[in-house]
Amino acid sequence: MSYDLAVWDGDRPLNDGQAGSTYDELFERYLESDDVVVPPVPRIVAYVEALVARYPDDEGSGVWASPPVIGEASGPMVYLLMSYGKAEEVSEYASALAREHGLVCFDPQAERLRP
Template identity: 25%
Template sequence: MGKMGGVSVELMVWDEPTPISRDQARATYLAVKKSEPAAGEAPAVAKELPGVVTVYPGHVLVTMDLDTMDEMSGQVFTVARAHGLVCYDPQRDLLHNVAPLGVYQGMQLHTGDGMIVHDPDLGLVHDVLATLSAQNPFVALVTFGRHFIQVSPGYELEYKEGTLSRAVVGDLADVQRAFHEYAIGDRAFLDRHEWV
């Protein structure tokens, strides 16, 4: 494999019949990395993926420069989703399952460290919220032209549907619950917290 400039990052894509956990995804990624790349014909999905693609039996590894990671990751997530494949991000230790999804077609997940995911699965939304930090200063779910929910460290929630409201919530579990409710079209979080 040719050496790429600077630091490289990886994503791995493969097929799973049902949603899996991050632990399962991490174990699969590590096991595949120890195996030998596959010889022969690459699967169709490999031809659509950006970056440097290495094919392993049943798995495709995408390597890209850190500089282009945000843009290329978005392309990888989209291609994987279109093919019904899971995608594991070992840098962030995040897993993109095909399902279950929220109710808003085209909803986007945005993070302060540059990740943008179209139609994120609910497990990913839950896991991303645990990465809030100085390096990832916000997470937002956006349904363009309608409404959004966003959170920053210290668990300050912002919700906008017409007007912008803010609420400070107690802990990460409260934040994860509010984002889950938002994603599935349940507005219980609006009654549960004090909004200003």
């Protein structure tokens, strides 16, 4: 079981509904399709590097449900799959870090933007 967050590079949506639509579009375009592999954009790479510097994505860490984290990145988006036991702590940090990097953080379970 995991707790998921989506982080992307782009303008911050005006509300949760607009964020949900953007999330759906980006997820379908960059993460659902196995046809085309799109390398993550530099801002996403920098974000993931900063995130795993704090929460390493090795198999024994117990933080990530699907390591390596960069493997869940494509184009302007990364999909974070956190182990449920660590989700509260890690999601708070991931959300704050996204903001520091000028990225959008969206909670697909709650269908809302993270501050």
